[in-house]
Amino acid sequence: MQYISRKSLLYKSNVEYADYTINHVEGCAHGCLYPCYAMLMAKRFGKISGYQDWLQPKLVSNAIELLDKEIPRYKNKIKFVQLCFTTDPFMYNYPEISDMSCRIIKRLNKDGIKCTALTKGVLPSELAKLSKDNEYGITLITINDTYRKNLEPYASPMEERINGLKTLHNKGFKTWVSIEPYPTPNIINQNLEEILEELSFVDKIIFGRLNYNTKVTDYKGYHDFFNRMAETVIEFAIKNKKEYHIKKGTMTQKSVSYKKASNVEILV
Numbered sequence: 001m002q003y004i005s006r007k008s009l010l011y012k013s014n015v016e017y018a019d020y021t022i023n024h025v026e027g028c029a030h031g032c033l034y035p036c037y038a039m040l041m042a043k044r045f046g047k048i049s050g051y052q053d054w055l056q057p058k059l060v061s062n063a064i065e066l067l068d069k070e071i072p073r074y075k076n077k078i079k080f081v082q083l084c085f086t087t088d089p090f091m092y093n094y095p096e097i098s099d100m101s102c103r104i105i106k107r108l109n110k111d112g113i114k115c116t117a118l119t120k121g122v123l124p125s126e127l128a129k130l131s132k133d134n135e136y137g138i139t140l141i142t143i144n145d146t147y148r149k150n151l152e153p154y155a156s157p158m159e160e161r162i163n164g165l166k167t168l169h170n171k172g173f174k175t176w177v178s179i180e181p182y183p184t185p186n187i188i189n190q191n192l193e194e195i196l197e198e199l200s201f202v203d204k205i206i207f208g209r210l211n212y213n214t215k216v217t218d219y220k221g222y223h224d225f226f227n228r229m230a231e232t233v234i235e236f237a238i239k240n241k242k243e244y245h246i247k248k249g250t251m252t253q254k255s256v257s258y259k260k261a262s263n264v265e266i267l268v
Contacts, residue, residue: 001096002058009066010074010081017206017245019079024095024104025087027057030120030155032186034181035212038086055154057087059097067107080114087133090121092156102126118178120155123164128171137206138165143198147188162198169201180247182209182229184219192229196236207233208247223252 013021027048028038042048044209060066083089089101102124105115109131116135117123123136138161142148145158149263155161169175177199194224196205209226210216219225230251237244 001094002056003061004030005062006060008070009060009063010070010078012048012077012084013085014250015082015085018082018085020074020077021082022063022104023084023086024060024063024089025057025084025091026060027054028056028087029091029094030059030088030152031055032120032152032155033079034210037212040080040212042086057091057094057097058196060252063100063104064107067104071108071111071113075111075113078113080116081108083115083117088119088121089117090119092121094121098124099100102130105130105200109134116176120152120161122156122160125167126174127168132172132207135174135176136165136168137178137202137204138162139178139180140195140199141182142188142190143195144188144190147190151183166201169203174204175202176204176206176243177202178206178208179233180206181210181213182207182226183210183213183215184222184225186219187204187213187215192232193236196233200240202242204243204245205233205237206245206247207250207251210250226250227252 009024010020013019024172031051039051040055042054043050048054083101083104089097091097101117105117105127108115114131115131116137118137118139118156120139123138127136129136140158140161143158148155165175179195207230216222230246233244233246236242
């Protein structure tokens with residue numbers, strides 16, 4: 001495991017459904033080939049030399065010390081802290097990263113700060129010992145593990161990923177899934193309703209289209225396709241009283257008028 005130190009850690013996120021965030025790892029061993037936006041930005045700004053460099057994660061060794069200094073400064077501004085947007089807090093087969101993530105969440109909880117975490121790894125059972133206010137999610141764009149290996153070659157198998165989330169859900173934690181970046185049928189032909197049913201236990205669904213991939217724009221009618229997929233998510237969420245969020249740019253038109261159901265957060 002490689003280590004680095006930083007001068008700051010907590011910052012306000014520009015992601016549309018986030019508040020404050022922490023990225024306490026540089027790089028990601030999952031090696032997603034969508035392509036990965038975080039990797040593209042890291043390369044653009046000279047933080048990495050290329051894909052192989054990105055696959056060698058570097059853990060911020062002084063993360064807890066930075067939080068001790070920054071929490072008093074930001075505490076009254078923070079609604080919640082998200083782990084992570086440019087890396088993975090529970091990187092598959094990297095226990096050092098997972099352990100640090102648990103320590104970070106515990107430290108934030110100590111000051112009454114709620115955390116949310118999103119991973120393509122496996123959520124550890126240790127999280128069940130932390131604050132019940134925390135929320136946990138997984139990224140999942142398919143239940144076909146053969147396809148997962150093609151685009152997320154070193155991430156966790158789908159069954160392990162889902163089971164880790166379900167374990168925390170069964171222990172009373174709020175759980176969510178990010179179905180993003182969702183591919184077009186010329187990349188993989190799959191049934192979104194089957195994916196939603198597999199994840200029917202979660203409390204919230206985030207859905208977004210695949211970007212930065214020419215195969216998407218090569219697919220005739222891709223705008224209509226993503227409209228239909230987003231509508232499928234909305235209908236499923238309302239029917240099953242789930243919260244949902246459709247990422248900006250996924251729907252190009254609102255062809256269906258939806259009635260707000262009780263306990264459903266309409267965030268389109």
